[in-house]
C-alpha cells in the first residue's frame with residue numbers, strides 16, 4: 001500500500017558535491033574572496049549566468065538579500081514607491097521596507113497572477129516594480145514590460161520559485177532589469193540558504209557587488225561573460241568604489257559547493273515537477289469543487305507545488321476540507337485561513353495599515369496550497385489526488401445529493 005509521502009524533505013545533494021566539500025574542509029577555504037580566482041562562489045556565478053543566458057550574476061545570502069540589493073542598485077531615493085503583487089511572501093515587502101522604500105500592493109486575480117487593470121492604474125505612482133512570480137505562476141510579462149518600458153520604470157523579477165520557468169521560451173528572471181532567485185531548501189535548488197541575482201546591466205551589477213560586501217578591490221574578482229573583464233564593468237566599479245555602504249550579504253564557498261552540482265539536475269527536476277503537477281491537476285478536474293487555474297499561453301512552468309481554488313465552499317466548509325485532507329494524509333494550507341500565514345497581506349502588520357484588496361483577499365480565502373516535489377512517484381501522486389478529491393466529497397457530497 002502506498003503511504004502519504006513526506007513532501008517536506010528535499011532530494012539528497014548529488015554525490016559530486018562531496019569531494020569539493022572535503023577539499024574546502026581540508027583547506028578551510030570558505031570565504032569567497034580568499035582565492036585569487038575561480039573560488040566556488042565565482043564559478044557558481046559564471047555557471048548560473050550562462051545557464052540562464054544573462055551577462056552577470058551575483059550570489060548572495062538569500063533571495064531576500066538579492067531583492068534588497070536590487071532596489072539599492074537601482075539607486076531609488078528614500079521613500080520611493082515600489083509596486084508588488086499583494087499575493088507574495090512577506091520577505092518581499094520586507095525587502096522594500098529594508099531598502100527605505102514604500103511598498104504599493106497590487107490586486108491579484110483568481111489565477112494567482114497580477115490584475116493588469118489595477119497594475120496599470122497604480123503604475124504612475126511608483127518608481128520601480130518587483131514582479132513576484134509567486135509559487136512559480138507567471139503574470140503577463142508582455143503587458144507588464146510594455147507598460148513599464150513606456151514609462152522607464154525598472155522591473156525586478158522575484159523568480160525565487162521560478163527557476164526553469166520560461167515565457168515565450170525565454171528564461172524567467174532575464175526579462176526584467178534584474179532577476180532574483182533563492183536556494184532556500186523549499187526551492188528547486190537547495191543549499192539551505194542562499195540567493196543569486198542576474199542582470200545584463202554593468203552599473204547595476206557593480207553597485208550590487210560592492211554593497212554585497214566586496215570591500216577594497218575585491219570587486220576585481222567579479223567578471224563578465226567568458227570570465228572576461230568588460231570595459232563598462234571596470235568603469236562602473238571604479239565609479240562606485242568607496243561610495244557605497246557594505247551590507248555584507250555574501251555567500252560562502254560551502255554553499256556554492258552544494259549548489260553547483262545541482263545545476264545539472266535542474267532540467268530533470270523541471271520536467272518531473274511539471275509532469276507531476278499536470279498529472280495531479282488533470283485528476284482534480286473530475287471534482288466539481290476543485291479548480292486548478294490554467295497557466296498563461298506563453299508560459300512553461302516549473303512547479304514543485306500545486307495551487308487550486310475551492311468552488312462553492314463557504315469558510316466553514318473550506319476549513320472542514322483542509323481537516324478532511326489532513327485526515328487522509330495530505331496537508332493543505334488555505335493561504336487566507338491558516339493562522340499567521342506570511343502570504344496573506346493583512347498579516348504584514350509591519351507595513352502599518354495594510355490596504356483593502358478585496359479581489360486578492362477573496363482569492364486567498366479559497367486558494368489551497370500543497371507541496372508536490374519532483375521526486376514523487378505516480379502511486380504517491382494518485383494518493384494525493386485521491387485524498388483531495390475525497391476530502392471535497394467528505395465535506396460537500398451531501399450538499400450535492402440533497403441539493404441544498
Ligand SMILES: *Cc1c(COP(=O)(O)O)cnc(C)c1O
Nearest residue numbers: 062063064089091160161182184
Ligand atoms: C522563497 C521566496 C522568497 C524568499 O527567498 P529567501 O531565499 O528565503 O530569502 C521570496 N519570494 C518568493 C516568491 C519566494 O518563494
